[in-house]
Amino acid sequence: MGTPIGLAADSGNTSVFELTVNSITQQTTCPSKLDGSAVHPSKDNFLVIDLSAQMSPEYAAKDPKYPFLTLDRDVWYITNPAGVIEEGTLSVKSYECFGDAEAIQPFVNPGEAVAGKLALDTDTEHGYLHYNPFGVPGSGWRWAF
Numbered sequence: 001m002g003t004p005i006g007l008a009a010d011s012g013n014t015s016v017f018e019l020t021v022n023s024i025t026q027q028t029t030c031p032s033k034l035d036g037s038a039v040h041p042s043k044d045n046f047l048v049i050d051l052s053a054q055m056s057p058e059y060a061a062k063d064p065k066y067p068f069l070t071l072d073r074d075v076w077y078i079t080n081p082a083g084v085i086e087e088g089t090l091s092v093k094s095y096e097c098f099g100d101a102e103a104i105q106p107f108v109n110p111g112e113a114v115a116g117k118l119a120l121d122t123d124t125e126h127g128y129l130h131y132n133p134f135g136v137p138g139s140g141w142r143w144a145f
Contacts, residue, residue: 017059019131031098053069089121
């Protein structure tokens with residue numbers, strides 16, 4: 001945590017995308033994106049991820065068909081210590097969290113740097129947070145919490 005992960009350009013020496021998970025916290029509420037009032041999770045807690053990401057302008061040349069990466073909730077998932085994926089983390093309640101000033105934007109584009117938070121609905125007290133922007137089984141990154 002706090003250490004950037006990334007993707008390198010074809011040469012392998014130049015990073016074209018970096019993502020840093022600054023913190024992972026469990027919270028019993030989050031502020032509503034509509035009015036800031038307390039939103040309660042459907043499960044035990046919200047797993048709140050504070051993150052930052054940046055993409056170099058060169059990323060557009062690396063993948064011209066999809067010159068962006070998603071940071072939205074649907075590319076994040078939670079597993080327990082045994083590796084079992086927790087279902088139901090993308091709840092309506094988790095989508096209610098954080099207004100525009102706090103929420104991470106759903107995509108990072110070439111030349112952009114973004115920062116913000118997202119929430120997942122969870123019953124898992126200890127496990128792993130996974131980021132898999134390509135949706136390929138076995139790819140992506142994970143952080144213990």
